[in-house]
Amino acid sequence: MVVPNLCAASFAMLRQIEPIIMLEQLGNTLFETALRMVARDRCVNATYPGLSREDSQQKAMTDFFMIYSLIIRFVPILPSLILGKLSDRGWRRAPIVVPLSGYLLSRLVLLVVVICSLPLTFMFGAAVLYGLSGGFSTFWPGVMTLVSLRTTATDRSKVLMRVELLYGLAGLVGSLVSGHLFQLYGSSLGHGTILLIVSTLLHLLCLILSIVLLQVKQVCQEEPEENCHLLSSSFSSSTSSSSDSLVAPAPARINLVNLALLFAAAFLYDFAVGGAIEILGSFVLKSPLSWSATQVGYGNAAGCGIFFTSFIGVIVFRRCVSEFTMILIGMLSFASGIFVMTFVKTTSMFYIARLLNLFALIPMPTIRSLVTQQVPASSCGITLTSLQLTLKVAGLAYIPTYTKIYQRTLDWLPGFVFLLSSITTVLGMIPISIAGCRTARKARCERIQGD
Template structure:
């Protein structure tokens, strides 16, 4: 009697979005490590006039990632909007299935680059295909929409008590935690898998085969097994992030009747500045760890990526710890300060232990952006939630189109005298982002005090 029940439970689990998120993230972390090491190997013999061999390799790596990431940022804009429209019209699987197809094809492209020794520039076409399929923006919005449909409106509005949070974890929070844990595990094993090879298979082939198989399984599951719960039209879909859901004040504040323009502008400014800081640093970190004196191997690259995914867990725990005593604005400031201090120390990372020390100081760095989204939702009427969050996402995309080439060229220009200068610059942008958040916090405090006086 137990076996049929367990089979039904297992089958029901396979029809949910969570297994897809785990497998996709495992496959993606394997792919990212493989791409990083393939790019390093292909750029090893790059030469630039009047530049040392090591600096030439760094320039070649950063030039590749600059073009690669610009294509990744630019191509998904229109497809993601179209997929979102399809989702709103009832095609809930579309924002998941289409990007997963792009993921699978891009992994196949890199596998062919390794097996057939194709030019590295083939990956520009691969990321264009990935972007035209909707990219991460469409995929994650689709995932969070499906996750929200698996919980009732009452469940989605519960406020977690820190002493019993394991009993009241909302579905979307579980999805985010699984995403971070899968990234952590995948990164830890990716370097070891990269080292596996045979006389007939080059390094990275086995790693890419595993990654491709995982994405193929994700695509099949999303088409064949994934179940979409039907809801009434008057029940709104929710697709906000884990940390915004964990923010207690956002759950308790009613939507205003009109747009608070000043606060919206301040929050947009803070989000753009912080995204500029975090995105710019992440853009360079990929090449920085491959440069002397760090000169990381594939295994060390995997461990370093795992440290990055560990911030998902520490940021979540930070919200659970601080939200009882801190407002949304204070939570954001804590996260920004954490990143500013950690990335500043990254400027002086001349040994692996210094890198991990700097990473450990950024343990709350993921708190600001989703909490800013939560605060934005409190500044506009309910009917404008989707519009304001979409506008923010578009603004962040255009910010990426600015910081990717800017940080790349600054890094290349400072390789000789201070390679970590871009991280100091990133820290400065993070501090600047704290100014509009502080103003927003003061304005919100004054408003609450005024409302309290009016109520009395």
């Protein structure tokens, strides 16, 4: 009896979205380390008038990643909207399966580039393939939609953060081994080949699981929390001993002002975080840090460790503060850590800065949780896709901005872009504070009317 029950439990687990998330992030982490190191090796002989050899390498690398990142953020816009609409019409697996196909193709292209010693510019074509499939801007809203539909509004922020935790743990494992796998190669193959083969196989397994086994669940529509909105969710965990007593029916009209404030906060925070991370990969490869592939993997692992600390933060904070306050705590954590990163000169200082980012991943899943509570389940997919596209617009803005600022400040303060991120994060705290005050005021009015 034990063996059949264990097999049944394992099969049921494989039908959930979580194994796909973890395998995808594991393969994606291996790919990102490989791409970063391959780009460094291909740009080592770059020369620009008036620049030293190291600064020329940094300029060539950042220019490549600027174009590559812009492609993978611009091309998916239309496919994301189409797949988001398909999701809301009942094709819930489409935003999962189609992007995973693009992931697999782009990983195969880099593998061919390494094996056949093709120019790095071939990766621009891989970025187009990735974008046409919808990319991350379709995959992640698809994941968030499936998870949101199977949870109640009261528990949604915790469950979404748990998904982020699993995503981060997979990234942690991938980061720790990626640098070592990059060093492995056969007699006729170059560095990174084995790493990319493993990454490709993991993405192939993800695609098979999503097509064959993935199950779509939805919480019972009769639960009172199902259409719970921003008001009741934000305060049920912190101001009431019984969540059901605060659950109100869905309002006739969505609170567009609060929704706009949430989108604005997400835009500013993604602008700050995305811009900093975009440059951080190149920053650690230059002096005085001059990291190896193994050190790059360990640095990425430190970043993935933040998923765990942020999850613990959500579990603890949701018992005593509102979701708006949790977002502010996370933003403050990132702002302080990235401010210290401005002045990093040694590897130990780098890890101290990352340590201050303990709760930096709390804001985005919490914002997504609040956004999903503003709309009925039938519009959840397109709303989350719209939010993700808003973040794509932020990417189209911060990628060239941060790249050019970084290139122009290499001589006097390479970490100036991190200072800019810290300031932008503080600005992002303003719309969240306004939305929190508006919601608190409305909650007090409704409690008075109820009494």
